Amino acid sequence: MADPSFPGIAAEIKRLTGLHIEPEKYYLFEHRFPEVMRQKGLKTFGELLVELQRGTDHKFIGHIVEKITTHETRFFRDESIFDALSQQILPEWKDRNANPANPALMPPLTIFSAACSTGQEAYSIAMILAEFHPQLVKSTRIIAADISEESVERASQGRYTAFEISRGLTEKFRKKYFTEVEGGMVVNKTLLPRIEFKTMNLLTEKMNEKFDIIFCRNVAYYFAQDSRITLFQTMKAALKQEGILILGSAESLSGYLTDYVLREFGLARYYELNTASITMFARKK
Ligand SMILES: C[S@@+](CC[C@H](N)C(=O)[O-])C[C@H]1O[C@@H](n2cnc3c(N)ncnc32)[C@H](O)[C@@H]1O
Structure with missing residues (x-):
């Protein structure tokens, strides 16, 4: 029989x-x-629920999250x-933002990796650039944020195990952008300073x-419907006119x-904010 505190714990989470x-x-x-729970001295799920509702021990709540x-x-x-980013999104951004008098003069490009986990997405963007x-x-500027302090800490170190390195990196990129260290590899300093990592709850904090371009992938998938609405509204508010929103492939x-x-490039799909047009999900080329 499930513990009677479980629905309350789920609601708190x-x-x-x-x-x-x-x-x-x-x-x-x-x-x-x-x-x-043991580390905190909590013996029952009922006590855990009370602790979550009290909400004063942020470190403990962080561990639960x-x-x-x-x-x-x-x-x-x-x-x-990432092919779309390299071959369509960035070239179009350059075309839109080029200064005809001085094509080399570009305004700053800002990219947000929301729910960045341990940072692989942000470093992938940096490698494409x-x-x-x-x-x-x-x-x-690449900003990368996650609710998990532990993940953000790992992301900012840019240090990955051999297994993590083996997932998605070609040998060429491994050699060019990473250095071997004990137990794995670390991102080269040429990529590290380009990314600002921070802890952030996407549902309660706003971007200032x-x-x-916003990458917000594989996080809405785990959310309840009302939280998805809040997340998508926050992302929309954080996008420039004609900004690009990239969701996960199942979102x-x-x-x-x-x-x-809705925009497409090969198998990739992403969204372009177009508040001037009322067309919902009209396909551009
Ligand atoms: C499955 S990972 C996705 C990582 C990356 N975006 C990707 O697609 O590979 C989901 C991440 O969302 C983070 N997350 C969950 N709820 C969040 C919230 N409310 N605010 C910020 N990050 C959140 C988790 O900590 C986790 O690292």
Whole structure:
């Protein structure tokens, strides 16, 4: 018999993170929380619920959030979107932003890797810039954020195990952008300073700047419907006019927000913010 505190715990987790945990997944609480509960001296799930509702021990709550969130990621995850970035999104951005009097003069390009987990997505973006658009590198800011302090800490170190390195990185990129260290590889300093990593809850905090491109992948998938709406509204508010929103391959804006045009490049799909047009998901080329 499931513990009677489980629905309350699920509601608290949703309030804290947006994550939607179905009753058939309540067994995860029994698998993932006991160790953290023991460290805090909590004996029952009822006591855990009270602690979550009290909400004063942020470190403990952070550990609980850590245990229940999925941090799965890899370099160049869903490769086709990185082809789209390199061959369509960035060239179009350059065309739109070029100064006819001085084509070399570009405004700053800002990219947000939302829910960045341990940073592989942000470094993949940085590698695309360095490899295929080196003239943009200096004027680009990449911000990467995640709710998980542990993941953000790891991301900012840029240090990966051999297994993590083997997932998605070609030998060429491995050699060019990483250096071997004990137990794995570390991102070269040429890529590290380009990314600002920070801890952030995408559902409760707002971005205080606007971005040209937002990667917000494989996080809405785990959210309840109302949290998805909040997330998508936050992302829209953080996009510049004609900004690009990239979701995970199993995620879609359909039924949530208008004002976007669905764009395609090979197998990749992404959204372009177009508040001037009322067309919902009209396809551009
Ligand atoms: C499955 S990973 C996706 C990582 C990366 N975007 C990718 O597609 O490979 C989901 C990430 O979302 C983060 N996350 C979950 N809820 C969040 C929230 N409310 N605010 C910010 N990040 C959140 C988790 O900590 C986790 O690292």
